Amino acid sequence: AIQIDKSRFTNLALEERENGVWVVTLNRPTKRNALDIDTIEELVEFFSVAPRAGVSVAVLAGSGDHFCAGLDLIEHHDEDRSPADFMHVCLRWHEAFNKMEYGGVPVVAALQGAVVGGGLELASSAHIRVMNETTYFALPEGQRGLFTGGGATIRVTDLVGKARMIDMMLTGRVYQGQEAVDLGLAQYIVEGSTLDRAMEIADRISQNLPLSNFAICSAVSHIQNMSALDGAYAEAVVAGVVNTQPDARARLAAFADKSAARVRRND
Ligand code: 1HE
Incomplete structure (x- = not known):
């Protein structure tokens, strides 16, 4: 199997646990884990090799009080990107998130605090989402003069339906609590640590045969298309x-x- 060289990752903290379960933690808490281009490249790298590196399940987490604040708006502002530049940025987001969704390694997201904008696009690329009482979901792009570029039009629409998706984008509506589970934004709501529950779920998934998990976490998505x-x-x-x-x-x-x-x- 391919080895994952942890020293190549800085914006992601990687930790190998039992039974091939890896914890992948967005590790820029002072920036609320905003997704800059380096973080996206690290996600591409990890999820490109994970299926061949013996990763049985990836638990995706964010350090600090918030899972992910979405696109790094400061980087985006400072770079003053051209349309073509930003198109290419979005294509790298799609590379990362498609690797997650279609790669065959089950991804369980442990969500707390803000799961907003690109953070929701990232979370919606996971196969299972676990939330708690602190977790909230929103698409603030409309208020920022932006549009989703990391797959929300596809994946968030799949989760909540077209009318709710458009409402979220137009009004910045926030969903939280049991309502978010009822809508399909998360499958589990827990009291306390979402990471603990995500690890339990990952452990259970890791008892399945790898080829079964591969099929579940690639074929269902492909067949939907x-x-x-x-x-x-x-x-x-x-x-x-x-x-x-x-x-x-x-x-x-x-x-x-x-x-x-x-x-x-x-x-
Ligand atoms: C950031 C970002 C960011 C925080 N890019 N730096 N996303 C948004 O519109 C969400 C924007 N963020 C927020 O609404 C809030 O920051 C949070 C609700 C996530 C957290 O609030 P709070 O009070 O804990 O933190 P804060 O004081 O707002 O921010 C703390 C630091 O994180 C601060 O940096 P500092 O250097 O001044 O300390 C913030 O600048 C930084 N920070 N969020 C960059 N997003 C492919 S298209 C995708 C389109 C999108 O994702 S649009 C983005 C939507």
């Missing part, structure tokens, strides 16, 4: 590979000999 006809075909091909993997034989045998856990309703 296909027609139903082509998607059904792709699903059959993926299932052909995954459902006959040699490592699955032991799990099937355990079911057959009744030693495997049964699926039961929650108590």
Whole structure:
């Protein structure tokens, strides 16, 4: 497997935990983890190699009280970018976020405080989002004279629907608490540490076979972009590979000999 050279990362703090779970922490708390171009490049690098480096699950976190304040507005102001410059910036964001969504490594985001603008674009590229009572979601681009450039038109619209997405962009509406879960912005709301719960979720996911996780965290997204006809075909091909993997034989045998856990309703 490829080795991840942690010394190449400064805006991201990388930590390897048990069972191939890696914690990837946005590490500019004094800037509320705003996404400058260096951070985006580090995300591209990490999520490009992670699928081949034995990363079973990536837990994405932000240091400090806020997950992520979105685009680094100071850098954007100082650089005084041309349209072409900023288009290329956005294409790097897409490179990073597409690697996350389609790369096959499950990404669990631990969210606290502001998850706004590009921070929401980043969070919406994760497969699972965990929030708590401090977490809030918004798209302040409209008020800043900006537009989303990191995939929100696609991913946030997928989560909340077109009408809510447009309302969030036009009015800067903030969603928080249980309502945010009900809308689909997060799947879990917890009291206290979102990182602790994200780690528990990651640990559970890491018990699955890697090829199953790869398929879940790449095929569902790819198939969503296909027609139903082509998607059904792709699903059959993926299932052909995954459902006959040699490592699955032991799990099937355990079911057959009744030693495997049964699926039961929650108590
Ligand atoms: C930043 C940024 C940033 C904070 N870029 N530096 N995003 C926004 O419009 C969100 C802008 N940020 C905020 O609304 C607030 O900063 C927060 C709610 C996130 C946090 O509030 P607070 O009171 O804890 O912090 P603060 O005092 O506002 O900021 C602390 C420092 O972080 C300060 O720097 P300092 O050097 O003066 O100490 C801020 O300048 C810095 N900071 N947010 C740069 N975003 C691909 S297109 C994507 C489009 C977008 O994402 S638009 C951006 C939307």
